[in-house]
Amino acid sequence: MLSEPVSFVAVNSNNDYVNHQGWKANLDLGFIRGQHKTLLSKRSHYGPLTVQRPFYPEAEVCHVYILHPPGGIVGGDQLTINVHVDKGAEALITTPGAGKIYRSERKQAVQKTLIKVNNHASLEWLPQETIVFEGAQLVSDVRIELETNARFIGWEIVALGRPAAGEGFMQGEVFLNWQIYRNKSPLFLEKMRIDSETFVARWGLNQYSSFGSFFAVGASTVCLEAVREMIGDSTGMGVTLIDDLLICRATAHKTAPIRQFFESVRAIIRPDTINKPGYTPRIWAT
Numbered sequence: 001m002l003s004e005p006v007s008f009v010a011v012n013s014n015n016d017y018v019n020h021q022g023w024k025a026n027l028d029l030g031f032i033r034g035q036h037k038t039l040l041s042k043r044s045h046y047g048p049l050t051v052q053r054p055f056y057p058e059a060e061v062c063h064v065y066i067l068h069p070p071g072g073i074v075g076g077d078q079l080t081i082n083v084h085v086d087k088g089a090e091a092l093i094t095t096p097g098a099g100k101i102y103r104s105e106r107k108q109a110v111q112k113t114l115i116k117v118n119n120h121a122s123l124e125w126l127p128q129e130t131i132v133f134e135g136a137q138l139v140s141d142v143r144i145e146l147e148t149n150a151r152f153i154g155w156e157i158v159a160l161g162r163p164a165a166g167e168g169f170m171q172g173e174v175f176l177n178w179q180i181y182r183n184k185s186p187l188f189l190e191k192m193r194i195d196s197e198t199f200v201a202r203w204g205l206n207q208y209s210s211f212g213s214f215f216a217v218g219a220s221t222v223c224l225e226a227v228r229e230m231i232g233d234s235t236g237m238g239v240t241l242i243d244d245l246l247i248c249r250a251t252a253h254k255t256a257p258i259r260q261f262f263e264s265v266r267a268i269i270r271p272d273t274i275n276k277p278g279y280t281p282r283i284w285a286t
Helices: 196-200 221-231 255-273
Strands: 006-011 017-022 024-033 038-046 055-058 061-067 078-085 090-094 099-101 109-117 122-126 130-132 137-146 151-160 173-182 185-194 210-217 237-242 245-252
Touching: 024 061, 024 090, 038 061, 078 090, 078 122, 109 122, 109 151, 130 137, 137 151, 137 210, 151 173, 151 255, 173 210, 185 196, 185 245, 210 255, 221 237, 221 245, 221 255, 245 255
Parallel strands: 024 078, 061 090, 078 109, 090 122, 099 130, 109 137, 122 151, 130 151, 137 173
Antiparallel strands: 006 017, 024 038, 055 061, 151 210, 173 185, 210 245, 237 245
8 A cells, every 4th residue: 555645856867856756654563472483473564665475594583574665765755664573572674675865855754663672582673774875865763662681683884975976975964863772761872963064074974985883782791802802903893882782883985894794793692692593684695
């Protein structure tokens, strides 16, 4: 089912402003623990946002790929994702490719994600990178609500502009809001605003066009030391541990080094954090 379109102005490949239609889309996912595996118990959507059938490459863990058929988001689009992982369920959510936020005149593209994970359940939230074109306006809000013994691994990787095409980020604006709660008490709250000044400033990104954040709830000091040892003397990477919340940061001129770093961190901490061996979703190799 498609929602009512909202008018906005975007640009075509020639950088000419053209009229298009924006969409409101909503996706609700629910996971429950079955007898032998986690089941996708709820899958409802409104507008161009859906999922493929669940996959079980790890037997018990339910893998789901989120699809956005238009292939990109533009000013005026509003996407909302709600995920609930019930007690004892284990799920992994990713995307089949990079997300794209296209340039538009003044209007914001809005993405809101609410994730709830109950006791003794785990979720890995691993969308592929988001490419924000120069001149785009993005607001991204991610809220994670965990119960006492819930486990969570997630990341966000952002590329500003298209360096290979000679495009930086001298126009546009990105607002990123991450909130992680346990039993309604905040573990991590961060609001980040990226514009042309932040992009070039030494106190900001210093013209690094890609950056990312990695989060793992349920991590230990063993995880922290293992990641520190892996980083060694490498630049553009960092890690810290706040109680049992592991946070990694990275900047680079391309997303590939950040993605490789985060995948390596995940492989190291996954057995300790969610009691599962390292596993890479096959969709990432396509």
